Amino acid sequence: MSKEEFCKMISVSEPGPGDGGNTGSWRVRRPVIDLEKCIPAKTGKPACFNCWLYCPDGVVTKTLPPTIDYTYCKGCGICAEECPSGAITMVDEASFIKEEK
């Protein structure tokens, strides 16, 4: 059986952002990182990264500072829940739409 045939038989996904479709369109609240509070951003050291570790969609980067890919971030809020310094706030998407207007 070829890989192509197998991929028609069942749903197969690889770990990585975007293999569940455009999950960013699901989001009603957006995680926003406050860099004043974020440990690695504040200290300039690669530390913490709980948001990167816990994000079920793998859309947070392990960088200084961490960034979020909003194309695929589904807005679940796990990162905000897990952030030890309260640096992530979930903000209503509606407020961004107002801003854009």
Added chain:
Amino acid sequence: MHVIESGNVAAATGVKLARVQVIAAYPITPQTPLTEKLSEFVEGGELPAEYIPVESEHSAMAVCIAASTAGARAFTATSANGLLYMNEQLHWAAGSRLPLVMCVANRGVGAPWTVWNDHQDTISQRDLGWIQLYCADHQQIHDTVLKAFKLAETVSIPVMVCYDGYLLSHTYMPFELPEQEEVDAFLPPFAPTHFLNPEAPRNFNSVTLPDVRPDLHGNTAPGYMEIRKTLQGDLRRSLTEIEAIDEAFGEIFGRSGTPFLEPYCCDDADYVVLCMGSLSYQLHDVIDTLRDEGVKIGVMGLKVYRPFPDAAIREALCGRKRVIVFEKALSYGNQGALYADVKSALYSAETRPAVNNYILGLGGREIKTQHLYDALTESINNEAAIGDEPQWIGLKL
């Protein structure tokens, strides 16, 4: 080698010769001696497999799913309520296209509680997406287990091997045991092309949305509906594989030629009885008696129930006067499931025979030759009296 053993042992020796790698099972009457025999084989070092005792049938199927996903040849067996307890995992095994093989020693389903034979357990599981094969004697049980692994691994669809509880599972009959080398030539080791592999992590059977989705590489990955359509297409195509495997089996073991229907006295028959399991062999005596009386009658044992071999059924039954479907199960609130399937297969036939439906042997109710004779005589002589409602054989109240 010629041996005399029980039907459960015929199944167990088939599983052993198939060099199964993982067995997970929970004992339930009348399947128990099969799993006991397998644990003996493993314990005694005759079968180098993992035998995983589990706390339920649901877990047995879950273990088999995991083992098969990791690339192992896996097997389980059950009966009746145990089969039904697996139900959710059975759908999962079919949807994830795992080549599992499971024996079911057919038993009636409670309530009321029964441990005796009928076909309600597997018939009620006909829409899972599994292949269902039925056996008429011990040789067929043994052979079908071997063929089932080959079939499952060729089409990536799990296969149920069904045989009558007690009537076959616990009775002793002579049958031929092949040599290991012959089986190895027929059934090479399971070589999955895709399995769980830490080197290349994948999520199998991940959630699908109503629509198709772009995958990580920008290709369009199938959605739920495409995946289900593929299963249906592959099940229909497996009818061709069943024929090919029957032929390949015959070349090595010398037993083949009736992949779907096993006819007895059917060449010139105006009347044909259709049924599944050991009942078709029991009917040979009745057919002989009726033949002596000059009735042109025969019986066909159906060996493949899902995918339904409708073309073979049409070809075999088109032009007959009457088809009489004997069933040990019922689609409650309607008719016998097999009866409905046979009628649907015949709908597009040029000349459609009349079809009658008899329900018998539920919960192990004894099936007497005289009762079969009477039912057939009634069906043949009082054609108009029998409508579309299933008739019952052997009722006492």
